[in-house]
Amino acid sequence: MIKLTFVQADGTEIGTEAAPGLSLMQAAVNAGVEAIAAECGGACACGTCHCVLPQKWFDRTPAPQDDEVDMLEFVIEPQSTSRLSCQVVVTEEMHGMVINVPDSQV
């Protein structure tokens, strides 16, 4: 199991463990991270599972595909290390990863 920590907008942390192969979004939903709305359920179709990765973790994560890059244009306050969590697959390399979750997705 891979250890992940979601840091919410108010600073509170939600730690969880996820199996490799799960999406970061699914891991967040399972852990009860409410700000990850993920309204379309994980199809890169709504832009409501936005998260921001620390640079170190962003660099260790496979680069986003074109459809995710397109969608990231429309999230609230995108950052240079923004990702849609539904498009990030949890791997062994992500053990200990920290994920910053914005206040609101809509």
Place this chain on the structure above:
Amino acid sequence: MQTDSASQIILDPQSAAFAVDPHAVYSAMRRLSEPYFWASADTWMLTKVADVEAVALNKTMLRNNEEFIDDVDRKAQQRAINFQDMPYHERFVQVNLLESEGATHARLRKVVFREFTPAMIARQRPAIQAFVDGLLEGLSDRDEIDFVGDFAAHVPGHIIGRVLGVPDEDAPKLRHWSEEVVRYFDVGRGDADKARAELATKEFYEYLLILVAEREAAPQEDLLSRLVAYRDAGQLSQDELISTAMLILMAGHGSTIDVLGSGLHALLRFPDQHQKLRQDPKLMKTAVQEMFRYESPLPYFHRFATEETEVGGKVFPAGTRFGLLYGAANRDPARFENPDLFDVSRSPNRHLAFGGGGHFCLGNHLARLDMDVIFSTLNARFSEIGLVDAEPEYKRGLSVRGPKALHIGWKRA
């Protein structure tokens, strides 16, 4: 083989009993060990939230099965649902963003998505507020109104028309065409309906051509002008421009009216929840989400399996038609505690009323904003709202859910 309990289920969406309470049948279907086979529609009906979500998200499940049937079968299928010999309808309604898949869907969706983001939609708030205030002023001398017919029916079409760039005075025409076209999707359509749907599509098309020509000559700050620009940039064809404009005008129109009606009905059936919302208007966002969960206005869509797939513990061959009962999934106790209770503060509320997967509703932010403005304004203007008719009649059918009329009495604050 269906189990004994499956054989006891009577699914008759056109019946009065179903209109009164579809959830009793949904719940019985959900308790079966495997999906319910609805023989008369040759469709496997999914009612568990996990099954509905899995199929909606499965990229091998498509809205149309034309990829794996030949032209002869496709024509036969078109005739079977009486969708043939209506050239305008075939050109602009049967082919659009909603009905497309793959690369075409992705291209069209991208064009429309950027127009319906929360930030773009939030710009409409003052216009929605002004329109709602004006409409309520016009009704202010009445002690009783039909909330659906006198009020809700006028709002969504007007607002979406405004977003697109339709002159205010033409809103009633658009509403007429939308209803004529959409009505043709109902079960039990006949040849007279067909002629009306075709005529409405033709008139709608000719009307939009004039508006498009006006935008070509003088672009405005509206969505239609931007669609023209996308067309000129090669992102969509002329026919796609027209079908997209029609879809935008039709898609969220009837369903928003329906959920406005069922949403107010829920507030009035659960007065403690209405009171809670009045006392804490910040709950409006979760209250609106709960309205969509509680009575999902578009409770039923379908998908075809393009390859052998396991759903709900059973393996189905390619070509299987699945019914996605969003309305049933949204009352599944596996995800929603006390699912038959209306709770304005329910959170999280991961309902599927806007669908799921690649076809997730693009207009959801606009529908939610319409509702936010309307219910906030009603609560501010009226200190008391009550049902005149305790048992309002709901529309019949599987594909829509909402009261035909909602007679209410109100007192100004």
